Amino acid sequence: GAVVIGGVMEHIEEAGIHSGDSSCVVPPYLVEERHLATIRDYMRRVARALKVVGLVNGQFAIKDDTVYVIEINPRASRTVPYLSKATGVPLAKVAARVMTGKTLADLDLVDDLKVSGVFVKAPVFPFVRFPGVDTILGPEMKSTGEVMGGADTFGSAYAKAQLAAGNRLPNTGTAFISVNNDDKANVLPVARDLAELGFSLLGTSGTAAYLQAHGLDVELVFKVNEGRPHIGDRLKNREIDLVINTPLGRESFFDDRTLRHIATILGIPCVTTLTGAAATVSAIRAMRDEALDVRPLQDYHATLART
Known part of the structure; x- marks a missing residue:
């Protein structure tokens, strides 16, 4: 058939x-x-x-x-x-x-x-209403809704989808990066792109040392148990505009779950996958370089009908 x-x-x-x-x-x-x-x-x-x-x-x-x-x-x-x-x-x-x-x-x-064009579907999560739920994604579904963003480029479409989902991405500011050892090599291009876009970079000891060793200017920030002001303080003081955090594992003294919770409650974008971080960088670049225009879906469909 x-x-x-x-x-x-x-x-x-x-x-x-x-x-x-x-x-x-x-x-x-x-x-x-x-x-x-x-x-x-x-x-x-x-x-x-x-x-x-x-x-x-x-x-x-x-x-x-x-x-x-x-x-x-x-x-x-x-x-x-x-x-x-x-x-x-x-x-x-x-x-x-x-x-x-x-x-x-x-x-x-x-x-x-x-x-x-390009169309991005993004999930909507209820983490603000259920503060006890960790924002780390896995095989169990946590989202309660979906949105769609459409544009001529991936970056713009992803930016629109994030805006529709209630995630306001920063154009500039300070990005905090803390990833596990397996992710350090792959987070390097993301960190470089953020620095190129004018973001100041913060990192906990392991991530900061790795990025510094590869030529990036990264400010070291204390973990919760290392002294004050620590990462939780910096978040609560609204000194951080973007969080990139992949699970550090049980061996870590740093309560990354608490970090993600604070960021979520304060409305600070918190990305927990490296692929999501790369897409976020594309969206931020698009927001700065392109106008996020609004077009009816019918316009996209009419363009397709003419091709």
Whole structure:
């Protein structure tokens, strides 16, 4: 039977974080085209083998240049409204009509769907209302809503999505960075980009030493148990505008969970994944370099119709 791919969405966060808590973008912006072709091929083969009539969704992971199937769900998903808005095609309506006997060709759906521009879906979290919940993301879903941002570039779309989700990203200021040992090498380009954008950098001992050794100007800030003023004080005094913090593990004396809680309560953006941090930098750069204009979805769809 005919299979039309409604869209391939790239998760911003890495595999292991619940799909409902991960931001995602369509079209993908980092996945190689050959991997996208493999994903589309796998999806078509599975849909035909399962004899699905209607909607089906799949999750895939890429590791060591190999595409793996995580799961296939023969049903609709929370991404259907998002993709419908991005493409201008009411996927749920199409699926319902197919299930009543129509063919995709009858509904003028022959080719895989495309989008005009870039659309980012971002989760909305209830952490302010549930202060006991840690903001670290994992396999258990914590978000209670979703928003979408659309633009011509990824950075602008991600910035709009963050604004819609209630996360006000700073244009400049002071960024605090504290990451575990496994993340130090990968946080370096993020820190360099922030410095290039004019941010002052703060870090706890291990992260600060690593970044300083690689030529960055980083101010050392005390952990909670090392003296005053410590990182908690700096946050409460509104001296920090952005927090990048990945879990440091049980061996750490620094209560990073408390840090994340303080940042959340004070409305300071707190990013807990490196991929999210890189996307945040792209958004900040876009906010400074591009005007975040507002366009009706119909304009995006009309542009697509003309191509």
